[in-house]
Amino acid sequence: MRYDYLIVGAGLYGAVFASEVKKAGYRSLVIDRRDHIGGNIYTKEMNGVNVHVYGAHIFHTSNKRVWDYVNEYAQFNNYVNSPVARYKDELYNLPFNMNTFHELWGVRTPQEAKNKLDEQIGTAREALGDSEPANLEQQALSLVGRDVYEKLIKGYTEKQWGRDCKDLPAFIIKRLPVRFTYNNNYFNDIYQGIPIGGYTGIISRLLEGTDVRLNCSFEEYMKSNEAKGSEADIFDKIVYTGMIDEYFGYSLGALEYRTLKFETETLKDVNNFQGNAVVNYTEREIPFTRVIEHKHFEHILDAESIPDTVITREYPKEYEAGDEPYYPVNDERNAALYEKYRELANKQKNVIFGGRLGQYKYYDMDKVIEAALDAAAAEVQR
Numbered sequence: 001m002r003y004d005y006l007i008v009g010a011g012l013y014g015a016v017f018a019s020e021v022k023k024a025g026y027r028s029l030v031i032d033r034r035d036h037i038g039g040n041i042y043t044k045e046m047n048g049v050n051v052h053v054y055g056a057h058i059f060h061t062s063n064k065r066v067w068d069y070v071n072e073y074a075q076f077n078n079y080v081n082s083p084v085a086r087y088k089d090e091l092y093n094l095p096f097n098m099n100t101f102h103e104l105w106g107v108r109t110p111q112e113a114k115n116k117l118d119e120q121i122g123t124a125r126e127a128l129g130d131s132e133p134a135n136l137e138q139q140a141l142s143l144v145g146r147d148v149y150e151k152l153i154k155g156y157t158e159k160q161w162g163r164d165c166k167d168l169p170a171f172i173i174k175r176l177p178v179r180f181t182y183n184n185n186y187f188n189d190i191y192q193g194i195p196i197g198g199y200t201g202i203i204s205r206l207l208e209g210t211d212v213r214l215n216c217s218f219e220e221y222m223k224s225n226e227a228k229g230s231e232a233d234i235f236d237k238i239v240y241t242g243m244i245d246e247y248f249g250y251s252l253g254a255l256e257y258r259t260l261k262f263e264t265e266t267l268k269d270v271n272n273f274q275g276n277a278v279v280n281y282t283e284r285e286i287p288f289t290r291v292i293e294h295k296h297f298e299h300i301l302d303a304e305s306i307p308d309t310v311i312t313r314e315y316p317k318e319y320e321a322g323d324e325p326y327y328p329v330n331d332e333r334n335a336a337l338y339e340k341y342r343e344l345a346n347k348q349k350n351v352i353f354g355g356r357l358g359q360y361k362y363y364d365m366d367k368v369i370e371a372a373l374d375a376a377a378a379e380v381q382r
């Protein structure tokens with residue numbers, strides 16, 4: 001069998017790429033070392049609920065092309081992510097908005113909230129002068145002030161990244177909106193939703209008609225009889241969506257990743273555990289960052305009609321060999337090391353590196369799709 005592309009990784013990037021080149025008549029073989037397709041967006045049915053096995057995935061985008069594209073592969077509901085943050089016995093709405101400010105300070109109007117916020121951020125702004133915030137702590141203090149920082153950001157962020165907020169880049173927190181409206185929508189994007197039936201269905205529809213081999217690592221495949229001898233006879237190009245440092249045998253050193261340990265539990269005869277899909281635990285002393293109650297993603301109006309519930313606690317940890325890598329660590333050391341790997345990658349004319357791991361980038365799903373569509377379009381034109 002001859003293939004145009006060997007696609008390493010049956011996640012979102014690989015599946016979109018395979019589907020797009022297939023439309024143009026190219027053949028791909030997709031391999032994945034896991035025993036399922038979908039990469040980290042894989043969902044599995046448990047007790048009547050589609051469980052986000054590798055952590056919560058909420059689809060959101062402002063890119064109409066991407067939104068139209070995913071809607072061809074699934075029907076999306078009108079889920080809007082509105083996490084609740086729990087700090088000790090207090091509950092706060094997220095992202096930082098009028099509800100949060102009311103809960104914190106009792107303020108009721110945007111002007112009252114702005115006055116209070118000005119008091120809070122004044123000293124931080126003065127200390128900064130004209131310079132840009134150099135780290136996440138400075139960014140947070142000058143954006144939302146000390147109360148929000150200490151109750152809702154510091155503990156959560158230090159658990160999530162295992163680093164002091166002073167040692168983290170400012171941009172991580174820029175993902176979080178600050179609003180003077182009573183709007184608890186976590187995202188600023190125009191389009192948002194959860195695919196009815198789960199994410200795995202999207203991947204299997206994208207991979208329809210493409211050969212897929214599971215439980216097959218890149219290393220093993222390249223050693224197999226099929227790939228031995230003249231690689232060029234079997235496929236023209238490789239699309240690699242695994243870890244870029246692993247591809248190069250860690251020759252320049254290992255990139256760091258953050259990972260999560262998931263503790264998933266079925267609660268029998270509990271039809272509603274926390275009343276929301278996502279509850280963040282922002283204090284440092286509680287070891288997990290958030291609890292996901294999966295049924296609330298898909299069953300917006302009828303969650304309680306499912307008798308049991310499935311919840312997942314997320315414990316962040318440093319990545320060690322054998323773990324699943326989830327988040328690239330965006331600090332200077334890793335950024336510089338990635339750049340060196342990128343230079344090596346640029347010399348590999350027949351390899352396309354894609355996705356969160358292949359490009360060592362804190363990509364959301366919509367950005368992964370966009371990147372895969374662009375890469376496939378460039379290939380089809382070649």
Ligand code: UDP
Pocket residue numbers: 085094152153154156157160172173175176280282
């Ligand atoms: N964050 C925080 N408090 C929260 C939620 C998020 O301080 O209650 C910060 C934290 O630093 C986190 C970043 O905001 O890493 C981005 O959060 P997001 O929810 O976008 O992270 P993801 O869903 O990708 O894990």
